[in-house]
Amino acid sequence: MSSAKLNQLPLTMEAPWTHPEPLTDIPDGETNLLHCSAWSDVNNPLRVVFKAWYEFPHDSGTERVDIFLDDDEDNIIESRTWSLPIAVDDYFIEIGANKLLDGEHKLSYIMTNFNGLPARSYPYTLTIDKTQPQLATDSTLIFPPEVSPPNSLTATYLADQVNNDQVLATIPDYTEKKVGDVITWYWASSDTDVEVVDTLTLKIDDITGGLPQLAFSGSMIRNSGDGKRYAYYQIEDRAGNVSLDSEHIELQVQATLTPRNLPAPKIKEASGTGNTVILDPMNARQGVTFVIPETQDIHPGEKVRVLWGREGKPGYYVSEWVELPLDRLISVLKAYMPQNMGYSFTVKYQVQIMDGSANQGIDSKTLTVNMNMVQSSGLPYAVCASTSVSIGNFPVDGLDVTLELEWFWILPGQYVRIWAHGVSGIQPAAEFVLEAGLEATEANMGDTITWKITAADLAPFKIPSELTVVTVFSFDDKETWMKEDQDRKYFLDLEK
Incomplete structure (x- = not known):
């Protein structure tokens, strides 16, 4: 049957696909791009796979598939004939790498059944890329003149705020840039001592607006040490084709920070x-x-x-x-x-x-x-409403004890502790706490705070005797308290 007649056949067969499958499409990238590993191994050629065209295969005769490219039925790149029946896992044809041409192609096939009747498939778009990226004729990275030979890359250059603790290099423009190209750049002291600095994957803006500069960080440069260093790069496209190394540029590095004389303040x-x-x-x-x-x-x-x-x-x-x-x-x-x-x-x-x-x-x-600690004379202390109190005629509501929250350097987060001690009626000493730790806050600074001494508080003390009311402060979040000081005490006579 002639090609002209075949081209009039309706598209009844499902499109083929490949194993391995193409890479996932990316914005502005090639359609159904095959990674080079899908076809480059001669021992594992690319398979073009078909869906079985019968639910119940015939068990005698032969059938044939002819694969062609780009709607040109005369451009058959591979064929295969099966003796029926066809095993369910045998619906494929292997294609040698030499028959896969660079570029985007429509992959179609014609199946001729056991009766000699042809049927044409829908096309499957596939992109093949066998060409390694081609660097510029002079591919050497372009560094700022301040660090390029005969000058050196110095600690002073890296410390300059304008340079942001890095040195930037420009890639000479190259042809056939593609979205998804990966640029890898290197820093080396010899052919064997090589460090990968970083990688960069190109986007459409990098293609249309100019290649980004490559950054060599100050920390990486310092960690590598001083002396002769070599910088270069390599480009790998999305299909896995790798360029040659760029030309190496030799830089003289003097980036070690020298000791500084910084006198005490x-x-x-x-x-x-x-x-x-x-x-x-x-x-x-x-x-x-x-x-x-x-x-x-x-x-x-x-x-x-x-x-x-x-x-x-x-x-x-x-x-x-x-x-x-x-x-x-x-x-x-x-x-x-x-x-x-x-x-x-x-x-x-x-x-x-x-x-x-x-x-x-x-x-x-x-x-x-x-x-030094502030002098106690500059600090207030808690004061009783009177200098003496009669136990027999003790105020029903208790005896007021007041403190003004106002002192030198009062700030939120400082604390006051108040307690009273004296001679016990049955023990050498007795005491009670009026305030365990009142915090000075924005809300209460400047206020006068009042506590009560009750008759029950005084019951353990010897009568008559003297009660000492002590006020101490903590300026460091209660880590330490000031010592008891004579200037911050109030003496209350206890009478019968």
């Missing part, structure tokens, strides 16, 4: 010289000021931060990274002062390391600060 409000100073709380009523010493090892544009107090404890403070002010002064607010009274601690500043991590810094030398 000074605290403007503290007194003393040398490595240890004394800070009077009265001098830090508005906070403290770090003085960053003059040094050649803080470079223009670098950021610094200060660290104050006891790490992990109340009152510990780490400032934000800021460019070093012209006056070299950085303030710490008064909110971080009270919690550190009575302690000795070290302070320092840091210079930011440009390694992609916002929390890393080079430490300065440390300064030890001995911060």
